[in-house]
Amino acid sequence: MSRLEARPEPSRAMMLASPLLAAAAMLVTGSLLFLFLGKSPLHAFYVYFIQPLTSLYGIGELLLKATPLILCGVGLAIGFRANVHNIGADGQLTMGAVASGCVALYFDGVNAPWVLPLMLVAGALGGMAWAAVPALLRTRFNTSEILVSLMLVYVAYLFLGYLVHGPLRDPAGFNFPQSKMFGDAATLPLLKEGLRVNAAFPLSLVAVLGAWFFCRHAFAGYRMRVSGMAPAAALYAGFSEPKNVWIAFLASGGLAGLAGVGEVAGPLGQLQASVSPGYGFAAIIVAYVGRLHPLGVLLASLLMSLLYIGGESAQVELQLPSAITGLFQGLLLFYLLATDLFIHYRIKPRHPAALLARPTHPPTDMTETAAHES
Amino acid sequence: MNEQPRLELLGISKSYPSVVANDGVDLRVMPGEIHAVLGENGAGKSTLMKMIYGAVRPDAGEMVWEGRQVRIDSPSAARRLGIGMVFQHFALFETLSVAENIALALDEKVSPALLSPRIRAVSEQYGLPLDPERRVHSMSVGERQRVEIVRCLLQSPRLLIMDEPTSVLTPDAVQRLFVSLRRLRDDGVSILYISHKLDEIQALCDRATVLRAGRVAGVANPREETAHSLAELMIGGALPTCSLAPRAPGEVCLELRGLDLPSLDPFGTHLEGIALQLRAGEIVGLAGVSGNGQQELLKAVSGEQAAPRADSVRLLGRDAGRLDAAARRRLGLGFVPEERLGRGAVPALSLAENALLTGYLGESTGMLRRGVVRDKAVAGFAARVIERFKVKCGGARAAASSLSGGNLQKFIVGREIDLAPKVMVLAQPTWGVDIGAAMLIRQAIIDLRDAGVAVLVVSEELDELFMMCDRIAVLAKGRLSRALPVTETSVQQIGVWMSGDFDAAQQAEGANHVAA
Numbered sequence: 092m093s094r095l096e097a098r099p100e101p102s103r104a105m106m107l108a109s110p111l112l113a114a115a116a117m118l119v120t121g122s123l124l125f126l127f128l129g130k131s132p133l134h135a136f137y138v139y140f141i142q143p144l145t146s147l148y149g150i151g152e153l154l155l156k157a158t159p160l161i162l163c164g165v166g167l168a169i170g171f172r173a174n175v176h177n178i179g180a181d182g183q184l185t186m187g188a189v190a191s192g193c194v195a196l197y198f199d200g201v202n203a204p205w206v207l208p209l210m211l212v213a214g215a216l217g218g219m220a221w222a223a224v225p226a227l228l229r230t231r232f233n234t235s236e237i238l239v240s241l242m243l244v245y246v247a248y249l250f251l252g253y254l255v256h257g258p259l260r261d262p263a264g265f266n267f268p269q270s271k272m273f274g275d276a277a278t279l280p281l282l283k284e285g286l287r288v289n290a291a292f293p294l295s296l297v298a299v300l301g302a303w304f305f306c307r308h309a310f311a312g313y314r315m316r317v318s319g320m321a322p323a324a325a326l327y328a329g330f331s332e333p334k335n336v337w338i339a340f341l342a343s344g345g346l347a348g349l350a351g352v353g354e355v356a357g358p359l360g361q362l363q364a365s366v367s368p369g370y371g372f373a374a375i376i377v378a379y380v381g382r383l384h385p386l387g388v389l390l391a392s393l394l395m396s397l398l399y400i401g402g403e404s405a406q407v408e409l410q411l412p413s414a415i416t417g418l419f420q421g422l423l424l425f426y427l428l429a430t431d432l433f434i435h436y437r438i439k440p441r442h443p444a445a446l447l448a449r450p451t452h453p454p455t456d457m458t459e460t461a462a463h464e465s
Numbered sequence: 466m467n468e469q470p471r472l473e474l475l476g477i478s479k480s481y482p483s484v485v486a487n488d489g490v491d492l493r494v495m496p497g498e499i500h501a502v503l504g505e506n507g508a509g510k511s512t513l514m515k516m517i518y519g520a521v522r523p524d525a526g527e528m529v530w531e532g533r534q535v536r537i538d539s540p541s542a543a544r545r546l547g548i549g550m551v552f553q554h555f556a557l558f559e560t561l562s563v564a565e566n567i568a569l570a571l572d573e574k575v576s577p578a579l580l581s582p583r584i585r586a587v588s589e590q591y592g593l594p595l596d597p598e599r600r601v602h603s604m605s606v607g608e609r610q611r612v613e614i615v616r617c618l619l620q621s622p623r624l625l626i627m628d629e630p631t632s633v634l635t636p637d638a639v640q641r642l643f644v645s646l647r648r649l650r651d652d653g654v655s656i657l658y659i660s661h662k663l664d665e666i667q668a669l670c671d672r673a674t675v676l677r678a679g680r681v682a683g684v685a686n687p688r689e690e691t692a693h694s695l696a697e698l699m700i701g702g703a704l705p706t707c708s709l710a711p712r713a714p715g716e717v718c719l720e721l722r723g724l725d726l727p728s729l730d731p732f733g734t735h736l737e738g739i740a741l742q743l744r745a746g747e748i749v750g751l752a753g754v755s756g757n758g759q760q761e762l763l764k765a766v767s768g769e770q771a772a773p774r775a776d777s778v779r780l781l782g783r784d785a786g787r788l789d790a791a792a793r794r795r796l797g798l799g800f801v802p803e804e805r806l807g808r809g810a811v812p813a814l815s816l817a818e819n820a821l822l823t824g825y826l827g828e829s830t831g832m833l834r835r836g837v838v839r840d841k842a843v844a845g846f847a848a849r850v851i852e853r854f855k856v857k858c859g860g861a862r863a864a865a866s867s868l869s870g871g872n873l874q875k876f877i878v879g880r881e882i883d884l885a886p887k888v889m890v891l892a893q894p895t896w897g898v899d900i901g902a903a904m905l906i907r908q909a910i911i912d913l914r915d916a917g918v919a920v921l922v923v924s925e926e927l928d929e930l931f932m933m934c935d936r937i938a939v940l941a942k943g944r945l946s947r948a949l950p951v952t953e954t955s956v957q958q959i960g961v962w963m964s965g966d967f968d969a970a971q972q973a974e975g976a977n978h979v980a981a
Contacts, residue, residue, distance in 0.1 A: 309836055309837060309838070310838050317814070321808070326769045329768065331789070331791075
């Protein structure tokens with residue numbers, strides 16, 4: 092029998108190793124699953140994780156899918172560090188897409204270089220505005236920001252649905268629930284002809300650097316970290332909690348809104364009934380797998396993006412159901428939470444050498460007899 | 466000796482990953498003996514007791530219980546042998562009655578109704594009055610401790626371990642507890658009494674085993690020793706001292722006027738009509754047992770909880786009742802809270818990062834420039850505090866949680882002092898700090914006063930308050946007494962006031978003044 096023992100101080104090595112261990116455990120479990128489904132695990136593994144990376148186009152797709160995850164994940168990580176839990180990034184992404192889509196459609200036919208920047212600003216503001224609702228309710232009425240931000244996701248989905256079914260529906264679109272295609276001036280430039288990855292990707296790298304600077308060097312970042320780790324110490328030092336909530340929501344909402352712009356002004360090129368396959372939710376996993384560190388979020392986003400793309404090729408080549416992607420995401424988060432235990436605890440085997448005063452199995456006779464005879 | 470010891474420990478050792486808590490400890494407790502285990506914090510007292518109570522297992526050594534070698538694997542095994550333990554911090558359910566709490570804690574399953582007569586009988590037998598039907602939340606700390614003691618006594622223990630039992634009691638309650646303990650001793654119960662209060666040990670205990678750094682430093686008869694010689698045995702060297710020179714106080718720096726404050730804690734104490742004047746260059750001590758409004762009063766002064774009216778807290782000539790903690794610090798307030806980890810310092814952050822916690826407000830520290838942290842200035846400040854206050858640590862980058870309680874306290878006190886406050890408020894400044902460090906901290910506080918700072922000290926240790934204060938007031942049941950000059954009062958008088966009984970005395974004196 093082994094037992095868990097608290098470490099005197101959290102292990103830095105485990106802190107870094109835990110996401111890798113979680114990823115490995117996810118792969119092993121996935122292989123077993125493939126085996127049970129009657130697929131060759133090696134082949135499935137190849138199709139899922141290697142094949143997407145073998146072509147330039149595949150790598151372009153990887154970066155394309157990683158972009159919204161990076162933008163949302165970095166923003167969420169900033170808030171999570173301060174114990175401000177924005178669960179509604181997908182709604183903020185949707186509202187960012189709506190706001191920038193409105194700009195694009197309003198200036199349809201205007202071929203000017205300011206259209207795209209205006210769309211980016213509108214997208215960020217749209218996401219911020221949607222994020223401001225839970226922030227306001229939390230700071231004014233102490234409402235749970237988790238519930239409010241989550242519920243607003245569905246409001247945003249429905250609002251987008253209303254727009255593409257009604258006012259913004261393309262009149263020449265055979266009644267499909269989607270808007271007109273955006274013009275060239277309202278579309279993000281591609282990084283390389285033939286790939287779909289666009290200028291939103293370098294933008295997301297800028298966001299990573301900005302967030303890294305904020306967390307590492309800005310006093311506001313420090314304040315938020317203290318609030319997350321020790322709320323009583325933050326109160327003692329006079330750090331304002333409402334300020335943290337606002338920073339967290341505006342930053343994550345704004346970045347999620349930008350991610351929305353990246354979708355509609357990128358691969359989609361129009362407003363559709365759904366603009367995100369749940370990037371905002373996957374970004375929660377990304378933020379934690381990335382240890383709430385901006386650079387970690389970057390790496391975790393690439394992994395998560397691979398899960399999306401691999402899931403698609405697994406559907407096509409192996410005829411696996413589409414739920415496989417969500418399943419792998421869930422496995423990853425589950426194993427991460429499990430391996431995180433070892434940051435603060437370690438397994439202590441009971442080896443015979445240390446048995447001077449204690450035997451392996453508790454109630455053998457000595458204590459018992461002594462107790463009974465007494 | 467022909468009498469058989471009740472419990473004998475031989476060469477008990479226990480190491481934790483980073484520290485050797487006990488190293489070859491021998492201990493012998495006779496039947497009907499009150500045996501003190503003395504030592505500074507971190508000397509290994511608690512670990513030793515936990516091993517006797519089966520909560521921790523020794524790495525090596527033998528335990529002999531009434532002549533029979535035993536191995537104690539769990540607290541329930543210890544209880545079966547006849548060992549009971551009263552913890553320093555009680556684990557009681559506040560919303561349940563005394564009988565229900567005790568029923569939950571007993572190994573046997575007994576209904577609370579059947580237990581009540583037994584509780585009454587035991588509590589009367591040992592002079593520990595207790596109503597089994599009363600709910601715990603309405604009870605004082607002393608009464609709660611009685612619940613714990615009675616719970617142990619119901620199992621007819623032959624060895625009772627008491628871990629710092631008086632740290633939460635008024636002097637009067639301490640005397641009553643001692644009467645009960647002596648009665649238990651006369652019935653043949655052995656008592657292991659953990660404390661660092663030397664006067665109590667001299668008054669109560671028959672023998673003392675002194676621990677220092679995990680080893681037995683000596684076994685003594687406390688009645689034949691002086692408090693001084695015991696203290697020197699404990700710290701293994703000469704005792705440092707501190708002194709308070711008379712000084713005329715200056716203008717009023719902090720004033721509380723008719724402060725009423727409801728507690729945020731449902732079982733907390735509301736403050737009523739608190740009035741206090743604190744002048745530059747004096748130390749005012751607030752005596753009282755924890756839970757009588759100390760937390761609330763400190764939060765009201767520090768700004769962690771805003772007062773209902775702005776003018777009920779005046780700080781350096783400004784109405785500060787509605788200002789938050791940062792704004793009050795900007796006016797010149799320094800504050801050392803009671804909880805070091807999680808409030809005075811963030812455990813997972815380094816000392817440098819913890820220096821930034823309040824250091825960012827210091828005018829001369831230059832820790833911030835346009836919202837960006839200047840790491841160099843922060844590290845320099847932390848290094849200065851570490852050096853000036855002799856903080857034992859692995860440097861400014863060591864995590865706060867890696868420091869011992871006393872060293873972290875030195876760092877926090879040092880940080881607040883180095884920020885040059887005009888008003889300094891300290892809660893339990895030497896709580897859990899060893900004697901050497903305590904003297905250093907007290908001297909630093911006295912130096913502040915001599916430099917013209919107004920100092921407010923909240924402490925449960927009357928000795929400490931009488932050693933370092935110019936005036937003392939008592940906080941009891943959410944009300945604050947008049948502050949008396951130390952020279953015009955006594956430990957006895959303050960002790961009586963701590964039970965909340967100061968109105969009558971004050972009115973009588975007021976009448977005298979009128980008559981005169």
